[in-house]
Amino acid sequence: MKEYQKSKLNRVKRGANRATYNIEKINTILDAGCIGYVAYNYNGTAITIPMAYGRMDNKIILHGSNANRMLTSLLDQEQMSMTVMHLDALVLARSGFHHSVNYRSATIFGKAKKIEDPIAKNDALFCFMEHMMKGRWDGVRKMTKEEFDRTLTIEMTIETASAKVRDTGVSDEPEDYDLDVWAGLVPIKQVAEYPIPDKGKPENMKIPKHVLEYYEQNK
Numbered sequence: 001m002k003e004y005q006k007s008k009l010n011r012v013k014r015g016a017n018r019a020t021y022n023i024e025k026i027n028t029i030l031d032a033g034c035i036g037y038v039a040y041n042y043n044g045t046a047i048t049i050p051m052a053y054g055r056m057d058n059k060i061i062l063h064g065s066n067a068n069r070m071l072t073s074l075l076d077q078e079q080m081s082m083t084v085m086h087l088d089a090l091v092l093a094r095s096g097f098h099h100s101v102n103y104r105s106a107t108i109f110g111k112a113k114k115i116e117d118p119i120a121k122n123d124a125l126f127c128f129m130e131h132m133m134k135g136r137w138d139g140v141r142k143m144t145k146e147e148f149d150r151t152l153t154i155e156m157t158i159e160t161a162s163a164k165v166r167d168t169g170v171s172d173e174p175e176d177y178d179l180d181v182w183a184g185l186v187p188i189k190q191v192a193e194y195p196i197p198d199k200g201k202p203e204n205m206k207i208p209k210h211v212l213e214y215y216e217q218n219k
Contacts (some may be wrong), residue, residue: 010162018164023163025211029084029106030055034132036082038062040073047090053122060108061124061131062157066171071152074112080156083107088167090186094176100166102185108161115153124153178217192218 004010010017018027030036039048054061060082064071065132073081089102108190115121129137143151170183192215197203 004160004162005182006162009162010107010160010200012162015164015166018166019162021161022163023161025150025217026106026108027055028160029086029104029163030060032086032104033084034082034163036060038070038074038080038082039059040080041077042069042073044094051082052128054128054197056127056155058158060064060110060158060211061153062126062156063125063128063151063153066152068152075114075154078111078113079109081107081109083214087188087189089167091124092183092186093170093183094172094179094183096170098170100171100180102166104163104165104169104176104211106161106163106168108156108158110155110157110159115155118148121148121151121153124155125151131212133214135213139210140207190218196218 002023003021006021010021026096034052035050035056037048038051039046041047047070051062051064051070062071083105085103085105087101087103087157091098091100091102093099114180115124125143126137169185172183195207195211195215197205199208
Protein backbone atom coordinates (compact mmCIF):
# COMPACT_ATOMS: atom_id res chain seq x y z
CA MET A 1 0.00 0.00 0.00
CA LYS A 2 1.49 3.32 -1.10
CA GLU A 3 -1.33 5.59 0.05
CA TYR A 4 -3.84 5.69 2.88
CA GLN A 5 -7.37 5.20 1.62
CA LYS A 6 -9.43 8.39 1.73
CA SER A 7 -12.37 8.44 4.11
CA LYS A 8 -14.54 10.91 5.99
CA LEU A 9 -12.00 10.77 8.80
CA ASN A 10 -8.80 11.65 6.94
CA ARG A 11 -10.02 13.38 3.76
CA VAL A 12 -8.72 16.96 3.42
CA LYS A 13 -11.56 19.24 2.32
CA ARG A 14 -10.14 22.76 2.49
CA GLY A 15 -7.06 23.18 0.34
CA ALA A 16 -7.44 19.69 -1.07
CA ASN A 17 -4.89 20.54 -3.77
CA ARG A 18 -2.23 20.63 -1.03
CA ALA A 19 -3.19 17.26 0.41
CA THR A 20 -1.28 14.01 0.14
CA TYR A 21 -2.11 10.53 1.40
CA ASN A 22 1.22 9.08 0.36
CA ILE A 23 2.59 6.96 3.19
CA GLU A 24 6.25 7.69 2.47
CA LYS A 25 5.69 11.46 2.37
CA ILE A 26 3.69 11.34 5.60
CA ASN A 27 6.42 9.32 7.31
CA THR A 28 8.99 11.88 6.13
CA ILE A 29 7.02 14.61 7.89
CA LEU A 30 6.78 12.51 11.05
CA ASP A 31 10.50 11.69 10.99
CA ALA A 32 11.47 15.35 10.56
CA GLY A 33 10.04 16.18 13.98
CA CYS A 34 9.88 14.77 17.49
CA ILE A 35 6.91 16.67 18.97
CA GLY A 36 3.31 15.83 18.12
CA TYR A 37 0.05 17.39 19.27
CA VAL A 38 -2.06 14.61 20.77
CA ALA A 39 -5.81 15.09 21.12
CA TYR A 40 -7.89 13.27 23.71
CA ASN A 41 -11.15 13.52 25.62
CA TYR A 42 -11.13 13.82 29.39
CA ASN A 43 -14.50 13.78 31.16
CA GLY A 44 -16.17 15.32 28.13
CA THR A 45 -13.54 18.02 27.61
CA ALA A 46 -11.37 18.08 24.48
CA ILE A 47 -7.69 18.57 25.34
CA THR A 48 -4.61 18.77 23.13
CA ILE A 49 -1.11 18.33 24.55
CA PRO A 50 2.31 18.40 22.82
CA MET A 51 4.19 15.14 23.34
CA ALA A 52 7.57 13.80 22.29
CA TYR A 53 7.26 10.67 20.18
CA GLY A 54 9.14 8.06 18.22
CA ARG A 55 8.13 6.20 15.06
CA MET A 56 8.57 2.48 14.57
CA ASP A 57 7.30 1.50 11.10
CA ASN A 58 3.53 2.17 11.26
CA LYS A 59 3.50 2.74 15.00
CA ILE A 60 3.97 5.90 17.07
CA ILE A 61 5.54 5.48 20.51
CA LEU A 62 4.50 7.65 23.47
CA HIS A 63 5.50 7.29 27.10
CA GLY A 64 4.96 8.85 30.50
CA SER A 65 4.22 7.92 34.09
CA ASN A 66 1.70 5.22 34.93
CA ALA A 67 -0.58 7.96 36.29
CA ASN A 68 -0.38 10.12 33.15
CA ARG A 69 -3.93 11.40 32.60
CA MET A 70 -3.59 11.70 28.85
CA LEU A 71 -2.09 8.27 28.27
CA THR A 72 -4.58 6.50 30.52
CA SER A 73 -7.44 8.32 28.79
CA LEU A 74 -6.12 7.23 25.39
CA LEU A 75 -5.99 3.63 26.56
CA ASP A 76 -9.56 3.85 27.85
CA GLN A 77 -10.79 5.27 24.54
CA GLU A 78 -8.39 3.25 22.35
CA GLN A 79 -8.84 5.56 19.36
CA MET A 80 -6.54 8.58 19.09
CA SER A 81 -5.11 11.14 16.70
CA MET A 82 -1.94 13.20 16.55
CA THR A 83 -0.75 16.09 14.39
CA VAL A 84 2.84 17.03 13.55
CA MET A 85 3.51 20.39 11.89
CA HIS A 86 6.64 22.17 10.64
CA LEU A 87 6.55 25.92 9.98
CA ASP A 88 8.77 26.69 6.96
CA ALA A 89 8.05 30.34 6.14
CA LEU A 90 5.87 33.36 6.78
CA VAL A 91 4.10 34.34 3.56
CA LEU A 92 3.75 38.13 3.54
CA ALA A 93 1.29 39.28 0.90
CA ARG A 94 0.23 42.69 -0.33
CA SER A 95 -3.03 42.41 1.58
CA GLY A 96 -3.83 41.01 4.98
CA PHE A 97 -6.35 38.67 3.37
CA HIS A 98 -3.66 36.74 1.48
CA HIS A 99 -1.11 36.39 4.28
CA SER A 100 -0.30 32.76 4.94
CA VAL A 101 2.46 30.37 6.01
CA ASN A 102 4.41 27.64 4.27
CA TYR A 103 4.24 24.43 6.23
CA ARG A 104 4.30 20.63 6.28
CA SER A 105 1.72 18.93 8.46
CA ALA A 106 0.51 15.37 8.98
CA THR A 107 -2.48 14.16 10.96
CA ILE A 108 -2.60 10.50 11.86
CA PHE A 109 -5.37 8.35 13.28
CA GLY A 110 -5.25 4.94 14.94
CA LYS A 111 -5.59 2.74 17.99
CA ALA A 112 -3.66 3.16 21.23
CA LYS A 113 -2.42 0.08 23.07
CA LYS A 114 -0.31 -0.39 26.17
CA ILE A 115 2.93 -2.25 25.55
CA GLU A 116 3.05 -5.00 28.16
CA ASP A 117 5.81 -7.31 26.94
CA PRO A 118 9.14 -6.24 28.53
CA ILE A 119 11.18 -6.86 25.37
CA ALA A 120 8.71 -4.97 23.16
CA LYS A 121 8.60 -2.15 25.73
CA ASN A 122 12.38 -1.91 25.79
CA ASP A 123 12.45 -1.79 21.98
CA ALA A 124 9.80 0.96 22.01
CA LEU A 125 11.75 3.08 24.50
CA PHE A 126 14.88 2.58 22.39
CA CYS A 127 12.94 3.78 19.34
CA PHE A 128 11.68 6.81 21.27
CA MET A 129 15.14 7.91 22.38
CA GLU A 130 16.82 7.20 19.05
CA HIS A 131 14.11 9.21 17.27
CA MET A 132 15.10 12.21 19.41
CA MET A 133 18.84 11.73 18.89
CA LYS A 134 20.51 8.84 17.12
CA GLY A 135 23.09 7.17 19.35
CA ARG A 136 21.74 8.58 22.62
CA TRP A 137 20.46 5.24 23.95
CA ASP A 138 24.01 3.87 24.31
CA GLY A 139 25.26 7.17 25.75
CA VAL A 140 23.27 7.06 29.01
CA ARG A 141 22.98 4.66 31.94
CA LYS A 142 20.42 1.90 31.67
CA MET A 143 17.01 2.31 33.27
CA THR A 144 16.54 0.68 36.64
CA LYS A 145 13.78 -1.89 37.03
CA GLU A 146 11.82 0.63 39.12
CA GLU A 147 12.11 3.28 36.40
CA PHE A 148 11.15 0.75 33.75
CA ASP A 149 8.09 -0.41 35.70
CA ARG A 150 6.98 3.17 36.44
CA THR A 151 7.06 4.11 32.74
CA LEU A 152 3.78 3.69 30.88
CA THR A 153 4.57 3.05 27.23
CA ILE A 154 1.93 2.94 24.52
CA GLU A 155 1.95 2.39 20.80
CA MET A 156 -0.41 3.95 18.32
CA THR A 157 -0.92 1.84 15.22
CA ILE A 158 -1.47 4.26 12.34
CA GLU A 159 -4.63 3.13 10.55
CA THR A 160 -5.07 6.16 8.33
CA ALA A 161 -3.55 9.60 7.82
CA SER A 162 -3.31 12.63 5.58
CA ALA A 163 -0.90 15.49 5.13
CA LYS A 164 -1.00 19.05 3.81
CA VAL A 165 1.95 20.95 2.40
CA ARG A 166 2.21 24.58 1.30
CA ASP A 167 5.56 25.39 -0.30
CA THR A 168 4.72 28.20 -2.73
CA GLY A 169 5.15 31.96 -2.83
CA VAL A 170 2.73 34.83 -2.43
CA SER A 171 -0.70 34.63 -4.07
CA ASP A 172 -2.17 38.13 -4.39
CA GLU A 173 -5.05 39.66 -6.30
CA PRO A 174 -3.94 40.58 -9.86
CA GLU A 175 -4.65 44.28 -9.31
CA ASP A 176 -2.50 44.36 -6.16
CA TYR A 177 0.81 43.52 -7.87
CA ASP A 178 1.33 47.18 -8.82
CA LEU A 179 0.95 48.41 -5.23
CA ASP A 180 3.97 49.84 -3.40
CA VAL A 181 3.75 47.13 -0.74
CA TRP A 182 6.63 44.79 0.05
CA ALA A 183 5.68 41.14 -0.26
CA GLY A 184 7.65 37.92 -0.02
CA LEU A 185 8.69 35.05 2.19
CA VAL A 186 10.46 34.98 5.54
CA PRO A 187 11.96 31.47 5.73
CA ILE A 188 11.86 29.86 9.16
CA LYS A 189 13.71 26.80 10.38
CA GLN A 190 14.52 25.08 13.66
CA VAL A 191 18.24 24.79 14.25
CA ALA A 192 20.48 23.23 16.88
CA GLU A 193 22.98 25.49 18.65
CA TYR A 194 26.29 24.32 20.06
CA PRO A 195 25.79 21.91 23.01
CA ILE A 196 25.96 23.39 26.52
CA PRO A 197 27.27 21.00 29.22
CA ASP A 198 25.44 20.57 32.50
CA LYS A 199 27.18 21.66 35.69
CA GLY A 200 29.58 19.23 37.28
CA LYS A 201 31.49 16.52 35.45
CA PRO A 202 30.09 17.26 31.98
CA GLU A 203 31.87 20.66 32.09
CA ASN A 204 35.21 18.83 31.95
CA MET A 205 34.19 16.04 29.59
CA LYS A 206 34.41 15.79 25.83
CA ILE A 207 31.07 16.22 24.14
CA PRO A 208 29.96 12.78 22.90
CA LYS A 209 30.30 12.05 19.21
CA HIS A 210 26.58 11.42 18.73
CA VAL A 211 25.73 14.81 20.28
CA LEU A 212 28.20 16.63 18.01
CA GLU A 213 26.90 14.73 14.99
CA TYR A 214 23.37 15.83 15.81
CA TYR A 215 24.57 19.42 16.13
CA GLU A 216 26.44 19.31 12.81
CA GLN A 217 23.42 17.87 11.01
CA ASN A 218 20.99 20.40 12.45
CA LYS A 219 22.93 23.62 12.97
